[in-house]
Each structure stands twice: as C-alpha cells, then as structure tokens.
Amino acid sequence: MPSVLVVEDDPSIRQSLIEVLAEHGYAVRSVGDGFGALREVTQTPVDAVVLDLGLPDLDGGDALRMIRGISSVPVLVATARDDETEIIKLLNAGADDYLVKPFSGGQLIARLSAVLRRTSHVPPAHAAQGSLPAQAAEPLRPTTVGELAVDPGARTAYLAGRELRLTRREFDLLAFLAHHTGQVVSKRRLLTEVWREPYVDDQTVDVHLSSLRRKLGERAAAPRYLLTVRGVGIKLVAPR
Numbered sequence: 001m002p003s004v005l006v007v008e009d010d011p012s013i014r015q016s017l018i019e020v021l022a023e024h025g026y027a028v029r030s031v032g033d034g035f036g037a038l039r040e041v042t043q044t045p046v047d048a049v050v051l052d053l054g055l056p057d058l059d060g061g062d063a064l065r066m067i068r069g070i071s072s073v074p075v076l077v078a079t080a081r082d083d084e085t086e087i088i089k090l091l092n093a094g095a096d097d098y099l100v101k102p103f104s105g106g107q108l109i110a111r112l113s114a115v116l117r118r119t120s121h122v123p124p125a126h127a128a129q130g131s132l133p134a135q136a137a138e139p140l141r142p143t144t145v146g147e148l149a150v151d152p153g154a155r156t157a158y159l160a161g162r163e164l165r166l167t168r169r170e171f172d173l174l175a176f177l178a179h180h181t182g183q184v185v186s187k188r189r190l191l192t193e194v195w196r197e198p199y200v201d202d203q204t205v206d207v208h209l210s211s212l213r214r215k216l217g218e219r220a221a222a223p224r225y226l227l228t229v230r231g232v233g234i235k236l237v238a239p240r
Helices: 011-023 034-043 060-070 084-092 105-119 168-179 187-193 202-215
Strands: 003-007 027-031 048-052 075-079 097-100 143-145 148-151 156-159 226-229 233-236
Touching: 003 011, 003 034, 011 027, 011 048, 011 105, 027 034, 034 048, 034 060, 048 060, 048 105, 060 075, 060 084, 075 084, 075 105, 084 097, 084 202, 097 105, 105 168, 143 168, 148 168, 156 168, 168 187, 168 202, 168 233, 187 202, 187 233, 202 226
Parallel strands: 003 027, 003 048, 048 075, 075 097
Antiparallel strands: 143 148, 148 156, 226 233
C-alpha cells in the first residue's frame, strides 16, 4: 500500500484529502506545517508528499527546497498560485508535478498515480489502476543535435560543453524530443509517452517547455532548438 504524506494547514481541506486518498488505497499521514513535514520525511519515509504552499510556519516553496535537501521523495505541489513563472520556480526547486486549487479528488488521484508511476515509488498492481495500457518502451539513445548532447542512460544533457541543470521532468521531455529529432510531436503524445498520463491538460507541457527553453537560452518568440508548429506540436531541431 503506497504511503502519502499530506501537508495542509486547513483542517477541513486536510481531512478531505485524507479521505480521498484512503478511499483509493493509500496509507495517509498528515501534518499542518512545514517543519512537521520535514520531521515526518526524515523520520518515517513515505512514497509521496502532497504539499500545500500556504503553510503557517514556512513558505511552501522553502519547505519544498528543504525536503529536496534531505530526500528524493516525489512531491506533488497543491497551490492556489497559477502564475506560470511561480510554477516554473516550483518545478525547478524539485516539484514533480503540481495541482492548482481548487481541484477535484479525481485530479488528485490521477496526478499522484502518474507521479508514482514515473518515479517507480509504487507497486505495479497499484500503478495499473487508471493507468495507460503497458507498452514496450523503445530505449532512448544518446543524441547530439547541434551543440546539444543528450544521454538518457547517464541522464545528462550538455549545451556547448556546459551541463544543463534540468529537473527530472525537463530531462525526460528533452530526451524524448531528442530521440525524435526533426519530428513534430503533439502535446497529447508528450502527455501520453513522457508524462504517461492522459488526464492532465496541455498547460503542463507548456510550463515545462517554457522552462526548458529558458535553460537552452531561447524564447518561444526566438527559438533555436525547440520549434513550435502551430496547432500541431513541437519539434527539436539543430539551429541554423
């Protein structure tokens, strides 16, 4: 039974989250503040953390960074902040995914299940619930595109000899696009094959692409590697 730590200071919301998670087979622990979360993660490891940002003692972003300093546990951030810049900061700080409040119990379970599948912090039987049909994944090979070198096996990416500091999801996204260099890949396909979750929206891909562009030294208005084909998808190409 996967275990989840719920970090939420509002008692009614915390209880609702506990009930939804318990109904779907999760063992749930909960705390109402950031330092309590750090104590729980340190003393009794869990399979995932659902982290609210509006905590009474610590800003949720600071709590996230502290958790990342002591654990690689998957963290799903629950936030009322829908600003893209803020979300990118959270992903760069180590969040594995995010939910913008208000959200339904179904959204929570779908996102949490996807995070656990991606990070292998969940037994196969539980991962199968609501997941996509299992498919034999084609191994990703090291790829060089212009001055960009991506090695999925070593999980490293270099641009002009400088290693890029990418989050887990940014690297997975870049590696998939590199594996399909020159091909237009739809956002729906990225959600299916990179996120392995059909229930999330395209904004999730947009946020990660925006962050990835910044780390590649480009903007959507002046792309070099990541070209958007309007209404179709995105492709990775060598700069001209």
